[in-house]
Amino acid sequence: VQPQCPLIYSPFDLTGALDTIPLGINNLGDICGTAIFSGPTQPAFISVGQIVTTFAVPGATATFAYQVNDSGQIVGYYVDSNLISHGYMRDSAGTLTYPIDVPGATETFVLGNNASNWVVGRYTDTSDVTHGFFYVTPDNILTYDYPGATSTSLNGINSSGLICGYYTDTAGHSHGFVARVNVTASGKPNTNTRTAPVKPAYSLPKVPGIAVPAL
Structure with missing residues (x-):
């Protein structure tokens, strides 16, 4: 039997979300991820000091925030209306850079930054x-x-x-x-x-x- 890790758990759910899916955390404890609400699109989120901001790449059906560094720079990917995935970056001021596509790629997934x-x-x-x-x-x-x-x-x-x-x-x-x-x-x-x-x-x-x- 494997020993159990003595973790201290705290619930983390976005208000009004049906599903909350944290995907990344930085050294400051800021958390990013994606959430599913009752609406037609699935936004990403960033939680800084327990203040949650949701955001989405324009025209995306789903946006995933996969990692945030200590400067608040977020990387991830989104799914467009044709169900094709593309990468994006979001700076600490909320400016989005998209699409990020490897030349010749059919899909691109941006997954981590330092x-x-x-x-x-x-x-x-x-x-x-x-x-x-x-x-x-x-x-x-x-x-x-x-x-x-x-x-x-x-x-x-x-x-x-x-x-x-x-x-x-x-x-x-x-x-x-x-x-x-x-x-x-x-x-x-x-x-x-x-x-x-x-x-x-x-x-x-x-x-x-x-x-x-x-x-």
């Missing part, structure tokens, strides 16, 4: 193959594929540039991995190095950031 607003996610191409991606600005998106995988997804990134994700092997099984962003001496991402071997998450060193495989 304190520097480095962003990760996944997209599907016209051959129905899923790839991971990373960017600092959405006009320079770098594709990442786990070696030998049939699909790859980059799901989260921390302030040190460590990325967590998963890939699907040729037998159809999913496996986790951890990688790090390859940075220059100035601490900026090295966009000249697009791919490098990575290893499954279980081989991550005990000291984070030491000898972790690089993107």
